[in-house]
């Protein structure tokens with residue numbers, strides 16, 4: 095592999111009414127700016143790591159109306175877009191969500207530029223509407239999928255599969271366990287046996303990097319959250335560029351604070 099594979103990464107758009115520090119009401123405006131920037135940056139693929147719906151939207155019909163606003167904006171991105179389902183997206187039936195976004199959302203594997211992208215549903219089921227899990231059937235599928243790989247893969251997930259200093263994150267105060275996939279240790283055991291180049295995840299609304307054995311975990315912050323920055327329009331996203339020799343990570347938007355563990 096002597097070319098670079100580039101991914102545009104966006105997560106936790108939380109479109110809907112503002113909620114705490116999350117500027118969900120400005121999400122469509124910000125997403126249009128994101129699209130014009132990403133179309134200039136020309137990544138090979140854009141990945142949306144889930145929670146496109148605001149945490150304060152509880153009516154499925156209202157959620158569908160919001161997603162119908164976002165869907166055509168995503169479709170104006172001039173490269174493939176891969177959507178990952180988040181816990182707040184689960185208030186809508188997955189089939190309906192797939193129809194509105196015109197995208198698959200379940201666990202699947204996609205080939206792009208010489209890499210496999212292994213997409214997980216970490217809300218299988220969501221725990222108390224917030225936490226993550228990977229169910230028995232999906233675990234069997236993941237084990238079989240990873241065994242079949244003949245080249246490197248990138249894992250895409252909404253909830254965290256690593257361990258982080260979550261006590262420093264006020265958004266998970268008192269609900270620290272809900273930051274993660276509940277059975278992450280078993281998932282990591284599978285990933286450690288496979289040619290996994292990178293694990294990309296969202297949900298925690300901060301940038302974070304960690305390692306576990308050969309695994310590298312990158313957490314993408316929220317597109318709209320301002321809990322640690324003063325910004326009217328945060329437009330947080332990043333570009334990850336991968337070659338056989340290295341991984342480069344470029345942050346765009348107001349939040350440029352990365353934590354390392």
Ligand SMILES: [Fe+2]
Nearest residue numbers: 145180181297
């Ligand atoms: Fe989430």
